[in-house]
Amino acid sequence: xxxxxxxxxxxxxxxxxxxxxxxxxxxxxxxxxxxxxxxxxxxxxxxxxxxxxxxxxxxxxxxxxxxxxxxxxxxxxxxxxxxxxxxxxxxxxxxxxxxxxxxxxxxxxxxxxxxxxxxxxxxxxxxxxxxxxxxxxxxxxxxxxxxxxxxxxxxxxxxxxxxxxxxxxxxxxxxxxxxxxxxxxxxxxxxxxxxxxxxxxxxxxxxxxxxxxxxxxxxxxxxxxxxxxxxxxxxxxxxxxxxxxxxxxxx
Amino acid sequence: xxxxxxxxxxxxxxxxxxxxxxxxxxxxxxxxxxxxxxxxxxxxxxxxxxxxxxxxxxxxxxxxxxxxxxxxxxxxxxxxxxxxxxxxxxxxxxxxxxxxxxxxxxxxxxxxxxxxxxxxxxxxxxxxxxxxxxxxxxxxxxxxxxxxxxxxxxxxxxxxxxxxxxxxxxxxxxxxxxxxxxxxxxxxxxxxxxxxxxxxxxxxxxxxxxxxxxxxxxxxxxxxxxxxxxxxxxxxxxxxxxxxxxxxxxxxxxxxxxxxxxxxxxxxxxxxxxxxxxxxxxxxxxxxxxxxxxxxxxxxxxxxx
Ligand SMILES: Nc1ncnc2c1ncn2[C@@H]1O[C@H](COP(=O)(O)OP(=O)(O)OP(=O)(O)O)[C@@H](O)[C@H]1O
Ligand SMILES: [Mg+2]
Numbered sequence: 001x002x003x004x005x006x007x008x009x010x011x012x013x014x015x016x017x018x019x020x021x022x023x024x025x026x027x028x029x030x031x032x033x034x035x036x037x038x039x040x041x042x043x044x045x046x047x048x049x050x051x052x053x054x055x056x057x058x059x060x061x062x063x064x065x066x067x068x069x070x071x072x073x074x075x076x077x078x079x080x081x082x083x084x085x086x087x088x089x090x091x092x093x094x095x096x097x098x099x100x101x102x103x104x105x106x107x108x109x110x111x112x113x114x115x116x117x118x119x120x121x122x123x124x125x126x127x128x129x130x131x132x133x134x135x136x137x138x139x140x141x142x143x144x145x146x147x148x149x150x151x152x153x154x155x156x157x158x159x160x161x162x163x164x165x166x167x168x169x170x171x172x173x174x175x176x177x178x179x180x181x182x183x184x185x186x187x188x189x190x191x192x193x194x195x196x197x198x199x200x201x202x203x204x205x206x207x208x209x210x211x212x213x214x215x216x217x218x219x220x221x222x223x224x225x226x227x228x229x230x231x232x233x234x235x236x237x238x239x240x241x242x243x244x245x246x247x248x249x250x251x
Numbered sequence: 252x253x254x255x256x257x258x259x260x261x262x263x264x265x266x267x268x269x270x271x272x273x274x275x276x277x278x279x280x281x282x283x284x285x286x287x288x289x290x291x292x293x294x295x296x297x298x299x300x301x302x303x304x305x306x307x308x309x310x311x312x313x314x315x316x317x318x319x320x321x322x323x324x325x326x327x328x329x330x331x332x333x334x335x336x337x338x339x340x341x342x343x344x345x346x347x348x349x350x351x352x353x354x355x356x357x358x359x360x361x362x363x364x365x366x367x368x369x370x371x372x373x374x375x376x377x378x379x380x381x382x383x384x385x386x387x388x389x390x391x392x393x394x395x396x397x398x399x400x401x402x403x404x405x406x407x408x409x410x411x412x413x414x415x416x417x418x419x420x421x422x423x424x425x426x427x428x429x430x431x432x433x434x435x436x437x438x439x440x441x442x443x444x445x446x447x448x449x450x451x452x453x454x455x456x457x458x459x460x461x462x463x464x465x466x467x468x469x470x471x472x473x474x475x476x477x478x479x480x481x482x483x484x485x486x487x488x489x490x491x492x493x494x495x496x497x498x499x500x501x502x503x504x505x506x507x508x509x510x511x512x513x514x515x516x517x518x519x520x521x522x523x524x525x526x527x528x529x530x531x532x533x534x535x536x537x538x539x540x541x542x543x544x545x546x547x548x549x550x551x552x553x554x555x556x
Contacts, residue, residue: 049419052423053423054419054422054423073425074423074424074425075425076423078420078423078424079420080417080419080420080423084417084419085417086291086416086417088291089291089415089416089473090291090467090470090471090472090473090475090476091412091416091472091473092471092472095412095472096416099412099413099416099417099420099421099424100424102409102410102413102421102424102426103421103423103424103425103426104424104425105409107407107410107427108406108407110409111409135471151420155424
């Protein structure tokens, strides 16, 4: 019996014969903003896909709010990695957010008034309600991320997984998104955010899992963001500069 | 005045022209609806492969003396599902799977037909289309299959939209993505099967692609794209048959040429992406506003850095 939001134990997974995750174990406490930090190809997306039930693990267990991960299939809020999304598709921001409700509806059934209300609230939460009728491809990078976050919110889940929500947007948009994630944490959500970009996120996470195929370290951000552990994760020497409200990390 | 009306009405006063028109209109409506997914998902190669693959089914039906239409449908459907199956295993690339399946089926068709002493007109009508030879029986079959396809899209619209737009996320929220992807392939297969008789193997792809691509330039939502695509397809069918009658040329070729003409027109005149629109307004007010709002990454980084 545990009261962790996420408990991953002895997880192995990969593709054909390629091992992407070896013996991964960690826990995430409820109501915290947890980071999943590792370089490109370290298995962050694979880990998230296993947690979501989108990719079959070879061995090990995922427990979510003390239930077997399979029981949670379809009930975890999620934003996929940005590059996987088709921005030329003719849908509006509103259409995209409403999709967050589709899984709950069941086959054939149409969105109800309640689903529309929830989609609208999610858009308001991320400050995109006024631009909801814009085509998804006509929004700026930062706005597109917000729409994806709103879609995850519309899923009405206690656990949200974000795969690289900060990649490729400018500093202002990154800052705004991080503030939004912190607000969601304050609301009592549990967030798990994958990133390979250390430049400005270090001090925003409560807990961090350092991943490079296997878990290099996990724990409170202050304890984990050390030069030694980060260098081990990224396989090159990194310099940690403690700042006022942020820790900057440079090569 | 009455002369002009007669000129317009004349082709469609004959029953075989009416039957052809009904068949072409039905086919262009389903082709626009299903073709919208084909265009958005970049599946044109599937749209080209399935008509060719159906030739295997036609040839088998021809040899055993079965209904050719049914043979075409079974050939297209089996090939569609085989493509989906191989692609899902992930062992070979999607386009490789398509290429292998369609060439195997097409080669089987050629092999079987090469054994026959006389190629009948029937077989050739599948290659080039024979819209003016459709019977009332054919029309009823096309109508039933078309309604079935539209019903499927209507019922599972939400699942098809989500799967097409973002399959990873759709799967994560519990949408049966695999079933929807097979479903779409089967719909393309069925559309191809009914369109074959009207357009022929070589030209089916044009009606799956040209009207929805035209609509995509003019619309900004999937339902609108389907609707405008259907209108373009229907207009192409009417105009194509009309031209074919008066100029005594191939009906399927005329229909396809009118449809591609619509596409060229939309490309030139589209309010957003159009060539003319771009020539007329080098820099708009909106571009300026966007720049000064600091959307330019370099700008934004500078002000906060
Ligand atoms: N569909 C796939 N088929 C085969 N191998 C894959 C597949 N997806 C990922 N991999 C491999 O698994 C490993 C982990 O990939 P994953 O996408 O999980 O990394 P990541 O940490 O998310 O990287 P990034 O920061 O680039 O997003 C990589 O070596 C990658 O090449
Ligand atoms: Mg990734």
